[in-house]
Structures are given as structure tokens and as C-alpha cells.
Amino acid sequence: DTGVSQDPRHKITKRGQNVTFRCDPISEHNRLYWYRQTLGQGPEFLTYFQNEAQLEKSRLLSDRFSAERPKGSFSTLEIQRTEQGDSAMYLCASSITGGTGNTIYFGEGSWLTVV
Amino acid sequence: AQKVTQAQTEISVVEKEDVTLDCVYETRDTTYYLFWYKQPPSGELVFLIRRNSFDEQNEISGRYSWNFQKSTSSFNFTITASQVVDSAVYFCALTTTGNQFYFGTGTSLTVIP
Numbered sequence: 001d002t003g004v005s006q007d008p009r010h011k012i013t014k015r016g017q018n019v020t021f022r023c024d025p026i027s028e029h030n031r032l033y034w035y036r037q038t039l040g041q042g043p044e045f046l047t048y049f050q051n052e053a054q055l056e057k058s059r060l061l062s063d064r065f066s067a068e069r070p071k072g073s074f075s076t077l078e079i080q081r082t083e084q085g086d087s088a089m090y091l092c093a094s095s096i097t098g099g100t101g102n103t104i105y106f107g108e109g110s111w112l113t114v115v
Numbered sequence: 116a117q118k119v120t121q122a123q124t125e126i127s128v129v130e131k132e133d134v135t136l137d138c139v140y141e142t143r144d145t146t147y148y149l150f151w152y153k154q155p156p157s158g159e160l161v162f163l164i165r166r167n168s169f170d171e172q173n174e175i176s177g178r179y180s181w182n183f184q185k186s187t188s189s190f191n192f193t194i195t196a197s198q199v200v201d202s203a204v205y206f207c208a209l210t211t212t213g214n215q216f217y218f219g220t221g222t223s224l225t226v227i228p
Contacts, residue, residue, distance in 0.1 A: 033216075042119075042206050042218030043160070056214060089158060095213075102213050103150070106160040 002026060004107035006092050012113045013082055020078045021110045025094030032075050033104060034067055035091040043091055049075060050097065082114045117142045119209050121219035128197050129227050136192045136222045138207030144168075149183065149190045150208040154221070160206065166190065197226045 005024040013019050025032045030051050035043035046065065047057045051072040060066070064082075069075040079086055089111050093104040118141040128134045140149065151163040164174060166183050174181045178195045194201055204221045 040220065042208075042220050043216075045215045045217075048214060059215075091160065093160075103162055103165050104216060105162060106152075108157065108159040111158075 004092055004094050004105055006090075006107040006110050008110060009108060010111045010113075012115060015084060015114055016081055018078060018080045019082055019112060020076050021090050021092075021112075022074060022076050023092030023094075023107060024074045025092070026105060029094035029096045029105075030072065031095045031097060031102070031104075032069055033093040033095075034075070034077050035093065035106075036061070037089045037091055037109070038087075046077075079112070082112075084114045087112055087114045117144075117147075117209050117211060117217045119207050119217050119219040121205075121207055121222050123222045124220070125223045125225070127225045127227060130199060131196050133193060133195050134197050134224065136194075136205050136207075136224070138190045138192065138219060140188050140190065140207070140209045142209060142211055144211040147209060147211045148213070150210075150216070151181065151190075151192050152206045152208060152218075154204040154206060156203070163192075194224075197224075199226050199228050202226045 007022045033048040034046040037043045045059050047067050049069040052069050064080045067077045089109040091109045093106045095102040095104045120139045147168045149166045152160040154160050171183050180193045182191045202225050204223045206218050206221045208216045208218045210216045
């Protein structure tokens with residue numbers, strides 16, 4: 001399977017715990033994006049990387065959220081001290097640089113439930 | 116600022132009927148790209164089509180067709196002879212920079228057999 005891969009697919013955690021999601025993009029894609037989706041809403045942009053550089057992170061929801069892409073390949077999204085409002089699906093997507101409007105391809109998402 | 120509006124929250128049709136999903140967008144940029152994605156119950160967003168702002172040609176792909184009209188800032192999606200497998204949530208999206216994509220709230224389509 002050469003699509004975007006996310007892990008874990010489902011995570012239930014207690015409030016206050018830290019969680020980390022992993023994303024493996026399509027192999028030749030140098031851009032990687034994180035989005036969040038809540039019920040009844042469209043995906044909401046969080047951050048993106050071009051290679052290992054995080055070029056936009058102002059949309060991360062709070063300082064409890066952080067993302068890394070240390071070698072320009074896979075990425076992790078960490079949420080510290082989780083709150084019930086963090087319950088959502090976290091989507092990863094990737095694309096290849098080639099001018100604006102490049103299509104982004106999504107993974108299956110990681111569902112987070114904070115109890 | 117960029118914005119995408121999908122006014123139809125839910126649509127139900129009987130199998131074999133045609134259905135049109137509406138999308139209205141807002142941007143001040145002259146160069147932009149519009150997209151449609153399908154999200155089945157499994158959750159993965161599946162890319163359907165991309166259209167750039169300089170190409171207003173309508174497109175047809177099998178039972179799917181798209182009508183892009185800059186004059187009304189609309190990019191509507193029609194499914195002809197709908198099938199049960201078309202049941203999903205459909206999202207319209209817009210990007211101007213290719214860095215950030217703006218999605219509508221989605222239209223949930225149910226095709227009744």
C-alpha cells in the first residue's frame with residue numbers, strides 16, 4: 001500500500017495524558033499536512049511541513065499541540081495534557097511540490113477520544 | 116480570506132436519481148484551486164477532482180460531472196444515476212497557495228436503494 005498511513009487509527013485516553021500520532025506520507029511526497037476534523041465539520045488545517053521544515057504552525061490549536069518531521073519522512077503530532085475538547089479525528093495528508101494547487105492525499109485518520 | 120460554503124447539510128435520493136451538490140467559494144485571489152473530496156464511513160478523504168481558476172471547462176468522469184462558474188463563484192458536483200455506493204460525505208475545498216486548504220462543512224449524501 002503506497003498511500004498515506006496513520007497510526008494508531010483509534011486512541012482512547014484519559015484527560016491529562018499525552019498522546020502521539022504518527023503519519024507516514026506517500027513516499028515521494030515532500031509536503032506533509034496535519035488537519036483536525038470534528039463531527040459535522042470539514043477538516044481544519046493545523047500545520048504543514050516541506051521536507052523537515054515546519055513552514056506554518058500558527059494554526060496549531062494551543063501550545064499543547066506540537067508536530068515534528070525530523071528527517072523529512074514520517075511525522076508525529078503530539079498533544080500534551082489532553083482535554084475532552086481535543087476529541088476529534090486527526091488527519092494527515094501529503095503532496096509533492098510543484099506549484100500551488102497540488103492535490104493533497106489523505107490518510108484514514110486517527111480518532112482520538114478523551115475521557 | 117478564503118471561505119467555502121456548502122449549504123446543503125444532508126441530501127437523500129432514491130437510487131438512480133441524479134443529485135447535485137452545491138459549493139460556493141470566496142477568495143480575492145485570482146489564482147486558486149478547487150477540489151472535491153469524498154469521505155465514506157471509513158473516514159478516509161478520497162480525492163475526486165481538482166480545477167484551477169483559469170479553467171472553467173466543465174468536466175465529466177463517468178457518472179460524475181462538475182460545473183465551475185466563476186461568475187457565481189460556484190463549483191457544483193453532479194452525480195448521475197446515483198448508486199448506494201455514492202453514499203458518503205462530500206467536501207468542497209479551496210486553496211490559493213497550496214499550503215493551506217479550506218474545506219466546507221460537507222454534504223452528507225444518502226442514496227436509498
